[in-house]
Amino acid sequence: MKENPSSPSRKAGRPLSFDPEAALDPAMLLFWRHGYEATSLAELTQAMRVTPPSIYVAYGDKKGLFRAALKRYLTLPISPFDVIARAPTGLLAARALVEGAVIAFTGDNTPSGCLLASAAIAVSPQAEDVRNELATIRRDIETALCNKISEDAEIIAFAAGTDSATLAAYVMATIQGLSTLARDGADRNKLEKVAQFSLSLLPSVAA
Amino acid sequence: MKENPSSPSRKAGRPLSFDPEAALDPAMLLFWRHGYEATSLAELTQAMRVTPPSIYVAYGDKKGLFRAALKRYLTLPISPFDVIARAPTGLLAARALVEGAVIAFTGDNTPSGCLLASAAIAVSPQAEDVRNELATIRRDIETALCNKISEDAEIIAFAAGTDSATLAAYVMATIQGLSTLARDGADRNKLEKVAQFSLSLLPSVAA
């Protein structure tokens, strides 16, 4: 009767025939391209080469699968939170975010634009919670950037005449806009020009 | 046998029991809030107080209804194309577009954000044509703005170091970003700050 919980991990029953982490890649790409609601379970199972019941065993439901894919997206290749945390200053974080967005939104092997920015913009009432989750993440990024900018002493010398909250919101708006431009067909060169023009509004760090 | 086409308008059969133009308002609001695909015909018919067959008699199909609602949206209260055409200069057109967006995206009696920017960002393969139609309109606005800016003599004195195409794309990106900020809960005051900060990158007309 005495169970042995000392096993490194309790295993019983038939093992999973697929890697739940690896199978997230094709799912992430589909959600990236078509968004949350417009991606059907039929498309997902076909791309993941997994049967419907396996989806529910591994991820719970469609929303669970989306959350897992989103988590994977946000750490691929680097998290925006990490970019902010690792940047020496808030303004450098802003630059790194925008410049990283240009690269990420115009990759050759990935859909155009940003999954976080476009996967659940307009949704049905049944997917409002998904929409709110993404909005919360966007706001969290904005808040992290705002805090980072506020930490900077250089903000004191910021002569452009605005506050860190507006500056952070401006950076987020720029990134959202770049995502739509990319989805509408803008190439990396065009996006780079817009990004650099946008960043020219930020005070230079050297100054 | 000789028909009389001199009638002001040929009328035969039972007349429509509703105004196809007036009924577009609730449809437009639903598409504005939930987007094209996430708005069901059941919601539309309920809000428009019209039965399904009437939809198809009056607008053809769901896409036809959406196009009609979109057309109404784009002339409400003023068309972005009109804003550009009527502005004295390209840079003033840019300002008018951005400032108009702030007002339009944070109305008390309308959904947050922009219908054109958010109604069909991520769609299923069946709605790709709708997505492309909206993308084309966005590009057309951008092109019109670019042309307007190019006409300006003041662009010669534009010392910010960019071209009219990048400037127009920057304005469009800003507007798209403002739409997402508004949808994520930003109020008019916050949007106004971001917009003015963004517009501060444009050379002043008086200069």
Place this chain on the structure above:
DNA sequence: TTTCTTTCATAGTGATTGATATGAAATTCA
């Protein structure tokens, strides 16, 4: 009125949606 035309409301079309019931297959534990 009679005929013709068009829209009306009701009801339901086939297709697709996300999610599962079922039982066989595959593994761990005893």
Place this chain on the structure above:
DNA sequence: TGAATTTCATATCAATCACTATGAAAGAAA
């Protein structure tokens, strides 16, 4: 090996999707 447990593939669930067949109703034309 045998019992327990979990995932597998097949087939399908009820609900919803956009859309429409049907016939009655409402007008214009005769």
